[in-house]
Amino acid sequence: MIRFIPALAFALGLSLISAAALAWEQTATCGNDSPCLPGQTPILTFWATPCIAFHLSDEVSPRLSADQHITLEQVQTIARVSLAEWHRPELSALTPHLSGLTNESRVGFNPYTTRNANIIVFRDEWEESSVIMALTTVTHQVNTGQIHDADIEINTQYYRFGIVTDDNPHVVDLQNTLTHELGHAFGLAHSNDPEATMFAFSDYGDIRMRSLAQDDLTAIAALFPPSEAVCKFKDSYFSAPPYAMDARPPSDGCAASPLNVRPPGYLGVAMFCFCLCLALRRRSFKPLHAARKPSPLQTHQDPPS
Numbered sequence: 087m088i089r090f091i092p093a094l095a096f097a098l099g100l101s102l103i104s105a106a107a108l109a110w111e112q113t114a115t116c117g118n119d120s121p122c123l124p125g126q127t128p129i130l131t132f133w134a135t136p137c138i139a140f141h142l143s144d145e146v147s148p149r150l151s152a153d154q155h156i157t158l159e160q161v162q163t164i165a166r167v168s169l170a171e172w173h174r175p176e177l178s179a180l181t182p183h184l185s186g187l188t189n190e191s192r193v194g195f196n197p198y199t200t201r202n203a204n205i206i207v208f209r210d211e212w213e214e215s216s217v218i219m220a221l222t223t224v225t226h227q228v229n230t231g232q233i234h235d236a237d238i239e240i241n242t243q244y245y246r247f248g249i250v251t252d253d254n255p256h257v258v259d260l261q262n263t264l265t266h267e268l269g270h271a272f273g274l275a276h277s278n279d280p281e282a283t284m285f286a287f288s289d290y291g292d293i294r295m296r297s298l299a300q301d302d303l304t305a306i307a308a309l310f311p312p313s314e315a316v317c318k319f320k321d322s323y324f325s326a327p328p329y330a331m332d333a334r335p336p337s338d339g340c341a342a343s344p345l346n347v348r349p350p351g352y353l354g355v356a357m358f359c360f361c362l363c364l365a366l367r368r369r370s371f372k373p374l375h376a377a378r379k380p381s382p383l384q385t386h387q388d389p390p391s
């Protein structure tokens with residue numbers, strides 16, 4: 087249930103090892119649509135880099151702007167503040183960044199090209215269950231758990247999102263929700279610590295998740311230990327590629343993909359976040375090049391226990 091690196095626990099001191107400090111969990115899957123079977127060892131998902139850039143949809147939800155009069159500039163500010171909440175250089179190398187806007191609205195990852203982006207989008211036409219508040223889809227390599235992409239969708243069709251204030255308490259706070267979803271994007275599952283940003287339950291007027299709790303800080307210190315790495319982001323508009331998410335770019339023909347390795351397959355982990363309940367759905371993708379040699383990509387994580 088809990089993944090906590092013993093050496094880190096020792097470094098932090100035993101006083102921090104309380105039930106609450108151990109509440110966070112790293113997202114794990116068994117590589118298919120079903121829960122892990124008895125005897126199966128879950129694969130822990132992780133980023134190989136602490137430098138993680140996002141692009142925000144350049145189209146603010148018409149519902150959001152009409153109902154709450156929220157502008158694109160306000161949404162950008164909220165996204166930056168939410169990302170900044172996860173940047174704690176004193177204890178973690180995690181460096182999230184808003185690189186710009188995008189017209190990409192499709193979730194997923196195209197392994198045939200380097201033209202991918204982690205996106206944040208609003209859905210005024212929600213295709214999942216109406217009770218789902220937001221959804222983060224994390225695409226990772228099946229055999230290693232390495233995350234290649236994370237996309238966040240906000241359900242603005244069935245939930246009234248906005249900015250919670252004393253004068254405006256009856257909305258789902260956008261910053262609160264986005265800060266929580268970013269935790270999923272970074273590889274965190276739900277926490278059973280009710281104080282944590284990664285706690286599974288939220289509701290209208292809730293702003294507790296805007297600020298990370300000790301449990302969340304312990305999580306990013308473990309998943310993204312401090313390092314000397316310097317993140318260099320290239321800020322730019324991301325234009326959606328004019329081909330399907332699972333298609334080889336036309337110009338590539340049958341030549342090698344810009345990716346110099348072919349993973350045996352990908353799995354998307356979709357974290358559904360509800361107001362009053364939750365569920366975890368796993369999306370599986372057929373191996374794209376099963377006949378090829380499995381990727382030799384290296385990981386910096388311990389194998390799952």
Ligand SMILES: [Zn+2]
Binds near residue numbers: 266276
């Ligand atoms: Zn969640």
